[in-house]
Amino acid sequence: DQQVKQNSPSLSVQEGRISILNCDYTNSMFDYFLWYKKYPAEGPTFLISISSIKDKNEDGRFTVFLNKSAKHLSLHIVPSQPGDSAVYFCAAVVRSGSARQLTFGSGTQLTVLP
Amino acid sequence: GAVVSQHPSWVICKSGTSVKIECRSLDFQATTMFWYRQFPKQSLMLMATSNEGSKATYEQGVEKDKFLINHASLTLSTLTVTSAHPEDSSFYICSATVGVGYNEQFFGPGTRLTVL
Numbered sequence: 442d443q444q445v446k447q448n449s450p451s452l453s454v455q456e457g458r459i460s461i462l463n464c465d466y467t468n469s470m471f472d473y474f475l476w477y478k479k480y481p482a483e484g485p486t487f488l489i490s491i492s493s494i495k496d497k498n499e500d501g502r503f504t505v506f507l508n509k510s511a512k513h514l515s516l517h518i519v520p521s522q523p524g525d526s527a528v529y530f531c532a533a534v535v536r537s538g539s540a541r542q543l544t545f546g547s548g549t550q551l552t553v554l555p
Numbered sequence: 556g557a558v559v560s561q562h563p564s565w566v567i568c569k570s571g572t573s574v575k576i577e578c579r580s581l582d583f584q585a586t587t588m589f590w591y592r593q594f595p596k597q598s599l600m601l602m603a604t605s606n607e608g609s610k611a612t613y614e615q616g617v618e619k620d621k622f623l624i625n626h627a628s629l630t631l632s633t634l635t636v637t638s639a640h641p642e643d644s645s646f647y648i649c650s651a652t653v654g655v656g657y658n659e660q661f662f663g664p665g666t667r668l669t670v671l
Contacts, residue, residue, distance in 0.1 A: 450596070477662075484559070484648050484662035485599070530599065541587065541652065543660060547598040 444468045445533050447546035455554050460518040462549050464531035467512065471533035475543070476505060476516045479528045488529075489516070492536075521553045557583045559651050561663035568639055569671055576634045576666045578649030584629035585651035589660065590622075593646040605632050639670040 446465045454460045462476075472493040477485035491498040491505045491514065498505050504517045518525055528550050532543040558581040568574050578588055587606050591599040603624050605611040611624035621643075623635040632651075636643050646667050650660040 445598075482564075482646070482665060482667060484561075484650075484664045486662070487659065541658075542589065542601050542604060544601075545599045548596070 443547075444471075445531060445544050445546040447531060447549050449549050450547070451550040451552070453552045453554060454521045456523055457520045460516075460521045460525065460551055460553065462516040462518075462529050462531075462551065464514045464516075464546050465512055466514075466533050468533070468535075468544075469512070470535045471544075473534050473536040474505070474507060474514050475532045475534075476503075477530045477532060477545075478525075479530060479548070485530060518551075521551075523553050523555050526551055526553050557581075557651070557661040559585075559649065559661045559663040561647075561649060561666050563666060564664060565667045565669075567669045567671065570640050571638055573635055573637045574639055574668060576636075576647055576649075576668075578632045578634070578651070578663050580630045580651040580661070583651075583653060583661075585632075586629070586653050587651070588626055588632040589650045589652075590624060590632075590634050591648045591650070593648060593665075599648060602634075636668065639668070641670045644668055644670045 475490040476488040479485045489500050489503045507514045528548045530548045531546045560579045562577045590602045593599045602617045603611045603613045605624045605626035607626050607629050613619045626632040648665040650662045652658045652660045
């Protein structure tokens with residue numbers, strides 16, 4: 442039972458354009474969401490997060506949007522750069538509870554074409 | 556930022572042998588460490604959660620006798636894959652966090668295990 446889903450395994454975008462990565466979740470108890478970037482043979486690197494009390498969080502070129510009613514979040518990267526090419530994982534956690542484990546989606550491979 | 560290291564980064568072993576992977580928090584004391592496993596093109600699957608000085612909590616379906624976790628200090632956790640078989644070949648990643656409740660997890664670079 443996948444509680445966090447990334448339905449697009451891959452995405453290709455032209456340099457300078459916007460990249461939009463999507464993530465859906467089923468567990469309504471999740472109250473904190475994160476995006477990680479991962480290069481091959483490396484551990485994930487934290488990018489940006491959002492609390493369930495917000496619907497948008499922005500950090501430089503990265504913006505995360507949360508639609509609680511739809512149980513959907515998205516990561517926007519603009520403008521996209523070739524160095525952004527990596528696998529992006531969304532993750533969720535029930536921060537208010539005693540559990541501290543992150544639940545990850547399956548990842549989306551982003552390729553930014555020069 | 557906080558740094559987590561893993562050793563070795565890559566290991567090849569024969570079937571039936573045991574392999575130990577170390578996870579260290581280099582510049583902070585990690586109250587909790589997590590061990591994940593990632594198959595190619597798949598998600599990071601949490602294997603177990605370990606708190607310093609106590610037994611690890613394993614996720615459903617993870618064999619505790621096969622994947623031995625020791626969290627002997629606030630800066631070191633080890634994962635031992637006992638009697639490894641080819642199906643144990645995978646990318647193993649640890650993460651570390653501090654404090655009570657949810658706090659940011661810092662991930663190690665991962666260990667690629669190949670069992671022949």
